[in-house]
Amino acid sequence: MTLDPRTPTRTSLPRLLAAPAAGPVVGLTAAVLATSVGAWLTEPGPVPGLVLPPQLVEFGVPLARVLLDVSLTAVLGLGLLPLLFSRRQAAELRPVLALAYRGALVAALCWLTAALVSVVLQTAELAPVAGVTATTLSDYVRNFSGAQALLATACVAAFAAALAGIGIRAPGQLPARLLVVTVGVGLLPLLATGHSGELSARWHDLTMVSLELHVFAATAWTGGLAAVAALLLTRPALLARALPRFSGLAGGCLAVVGATGVLNAFVELATTPGVRVPAALFSSHYGQLVLAKAGCLAVLALFGGHIRFRLLPSVARGHRTVLAGWIAGELAVMGVAFGIAVVLSRSGVLPAGG
Numbered sequence: 001m002t003l004d005p006r007t008p009t010r011t012s013l014p015r016l017l018a019a020p021a022a023g024p025v026v027g028l029t030a031a032v033l034a035t036s037v038g039a040w041l042t043e044p045g046p047v048p049g050l051v052l053p054p055q056l057v058e059f060g061v062p063l064a065r066v067l068l069d070v071s072l073t074a075v076l077g078l079g080l081l082p083l084l085f086s087r088r089q090a091a092e093l094r095p096v097l098a099l100a101y102r103g104a105l106v107a108a109l110c111w112l113t114a115a116l117v118s119v120v121l122q123t124a125e126l127a128p129v130a131g132v133t134a135t136t137l138s139d140y141v142r143n144f145s146g147a148q149a150l151l152a153t154a155c156v157a158a159f160a161a162a163l164a165g166i167g168i169r170a171p172g173q174l175p176a177r178l179l180v181v182t183v184g185v186g187l188l189p190l191l192a193t194g195h196s197g198e199l200s201a202r203w204h205d206l207t208m209v210s211l212e213l214h215v216f217a218a219t220a221w222t223g224g225l226a227a228v229a230a231l232l233l234t235r236p237a238l239l240a241r242a243l244p245r246f247s248g249l250a251g252g253c254l255a256v257v258g259a260t261g262v263l264n265a266f267v268e269l270a271t272t273p274g275v276r277v278p279a280a281l282f283s284s285h286y287g288q289l290v291l292a293k294a295g296c297l298a299v300l301a302l303f304g305g306h307i308r309f310r311l312l313p314s315v316a317r318g319h320r321t322v323l324a325g326w327i328a329g330e331l332a333v334m335g336v337a338f339g340i341a342v343v344l345s346r347s348g349v350l351p352a353g354g
Contacts, residue, residue, distance in 0.1 A: 022324065023229035027222070027331030027338075028070055034339025035066045038289070057124045064121055066342045068114035068153075069219075072183060073338075074107035075160050077223020079179030080249075081231060084224075084242040087173060094171050096231055096238065101167030103230070104179060108161035111186075115154035119147050149189035156186035180220075187215055203267050214260035218341075221253035222334045229327045240316050247308045254304060258297055265290045289344045296337040303330040 036059060078100045085093055123140040124132050141147040160182045167175035191211050224246055232239040269277045269287065281287035307326055314321045 023328040023331040024074075024226040026328045027226060027335035030332045030335030031066050031070055031338040032063060032335075034336040035062045035342050036339075038062075038339055038343030053125045057121055061118070061121045061125055062342050064114050064118045065345075066339055068111060068118060069338060069342065071107045071111035071114055072153075072157075072186060073219045073223040074226065075104050075111060075157075075164075075179060075223070076183040076219050077225070077227035078104040078107065079176045079183065080220060080224045081227040081242075082171075082173050082176040083180070084228075084245045085238075093238070096235065097171035097176075098168060099231055100227065101164050101171060101175065103227075105161055105164035105168065108157050108164055112154050112157035112161065115150045115157060119150050122146065122150075145193045149193045152189040153186045156182060160186070183219065184212075184216055187212065187219070191215060203271060207264060207267050210260045210263050213256055214264060217253040217256040217260070218337075221250050221257070222331070222338070224249060225327060225334070226331060229324070229331065233324050233327075236315075236318055240318055243312060243315050247304075247312055250304055251308070254297075254301060261290075261293070261297070286344065289340055293337055293340045293344065296333050296340065299333050300330060300337070303333065 081100045082093070082097050119141070120132055120137070122144075123137050126140060126144075127136040141151065160179060163175050163178050163182060167179075191208070228239070228242060228246055232242055266277065269275055269280050272280075275284070278287075281291055303326060307323065307330070311321045311323050311326065315323060
């Protein structure tokens with residue numbers, strides 16, 4: 001048997017990156033890898049007399065959190081997708097909207113599962129000797145705000161799944177609008193128990209608002225881009241309508257993420273006793289992670305600028321472009337930034353060697 005030389009015998013990397021699902025898959029993979037590497041690099045050394053939890057738990061806690069964040073991001077992105085079109089286009093969009101709501105349902109269930117798994121893993125982390133029992137779970141939930149926040153966001157995830165189910169039966173913009181609001185509500189308990197909850201009263205209110213804006217903007221930007229990649233890349237007519245609107249949204253999100261990120265990092269460093277700014281950016285794990293995240297943001301600005309000013313005009317005219325590959329690259333960098341953010345939320349302002 002003789003093979004036709006024009007027939008490809010294997011799938012090339014450019015072809016893989018051009019697939020609609022490539023971008024979200026690449027982004028998820030990058031987030032998991034970045035979280036794993038970051039958790040390993042910042043893992044504290046053994047303390048005499050202190051029993052450490054198993055390695056599976058040590059690495060499972062941040063991985064469960066990044067999966068929670070990615071699932072939540074997918075719900076928001078899929079909720080934003082219908083809002084990139086006018087109501088007059090509802091009939092034409094019905095098949096795409098049904099897919100978006102089905103995806104949101106799956107993502108909401110993953111969000112719910114990741115939140116509950118996180119409660120179990122964090123219980124194992126805090127009680128390595130006793131292990132996870134009904135008593136230790138009850139004590140953890142009753143005494144730690146982090147567990148209460150995870151249970152609260154799990155309830156919000158269940159509500160988001162119900163909204164997605166309604167959207168599947170009656171595709172339209174109202175369930176999408178409610179999903180966007182629901183994700184914002186689901187973020188609040190998670191953020192309230194992070195670094196902002198540990199700051200002095202002088203900075204607490206400002207940093208809470210700043211952190212909510214920071215995380216919501218980053219989530220909307222990433223989730224929206226992944227939804228566009230997964231559902232619109234193979235629909236050029238719809239892509240030409242949606243991408244200009246999303247590009248404007250992404251530009252605003254970039255500005256918000258950058259401004260609030262600088263503010264949050266400055267407040268965290270400036271309110272830590274014995275820490276000098278900007279020296280701590282280079283001498284602590286926290287500062288180094290902030291610099292790495294800032295580097296990701298700079299790369300994302302370059303990616304976004306190229307898509308907006310070089311590729312968007314061709315997409316609007318219905319011409320073929322290499323947009324899929326650029327989106328996959330942007331989502332990969334976003335995944336790395338998400339992984340860094342998860343590790344950052346678990347790192348104090350300690351010396352890099354400590």
